Structures are given as C-alpha cells and as structure tokens.
Amino acid sequence: MTANTQYCEGWVMPFKRKSRGRAKGAKGKEPMVQCDNCGAYVPRSKIQRITKRVSLVSKDLAKELKQQGAYLAENVITKNLCISCAIHYGILKVRAREERKVTP
Numbered sequence: 001m002t003a004n005t006q007y008c009e010g011w012v013m014p015f016k017r018k019s020r021g022r023a024k025g026a027k028g029k030e031p032m033v034q035c036d037n038c039g040a041y042v043p044r045s046k047i048q049r050i051t052k053r054v055s056l057v058s059k060d061l062a063k064e065l066k067q068q069g070a071y072l073a074e075n076v077i078t079k080n081l082c083i084s085c086a087i088h089y090g091i092l093k094v095r096a097r098e099e100r101k102v103t104p
C-alpha cells in the first residue's frame, strides 16, 4: 500500500492529492466553467483564475506619455484556465510526488 491511498469502509480508493485537485470540500456540486483557452468545461473550484493589467498603448509610448504627465488607463483582463492550459502557459507547475504528498 502506498502513502496516497485512502481507506474507506473496506475498499481502497487511490488519490493523487488530498483535495483531489479541487477546493469544494464536502460540497456536492458546483457550476461548470468554460476554459477561456481550450473551451473545456471544468468545475469552478478547479479553474485557475488569472488577472492581468493590459495597457492599450505600447511600452515605449506609454513611458513617454507618463513622463509628460499623462494618465493612462489600463484594461484588466480576467481569464479562466483549466489545469492543462495553466500548466502549458507556466502558471502552474507539475510537482513531484513528495511535494504533493498527503501528510497525516
């Protein structure tokens, strides 16, 4: 028996992480959210939400305008990414077994 197995009334259920990769806990159901990159439907607690501030003008022009005392508005972009897209874009990293190990 490995360390990451759960004993539940006679039968063994293996799991990779203590939270099973989700944050819902004992809650039964959650709404599904669509990934903004690949379009996959993912449970809401499993989604990676990324917020970025994006300037509407290029960096060089923005620097010049700021020196002259101009106020530049920035757009805030929020993205919902599934786990595989988050790993692809380097937001999440694959961890070793010891790092995600269940410690009693």
Ligand SMILES: [Zn+2]
Residues within 6 Å of the ligand: 035, 036, 037, 038, 039, 040, 081, 082, 083, 084, 085, 086
């Ligand atoms: Zn995706």
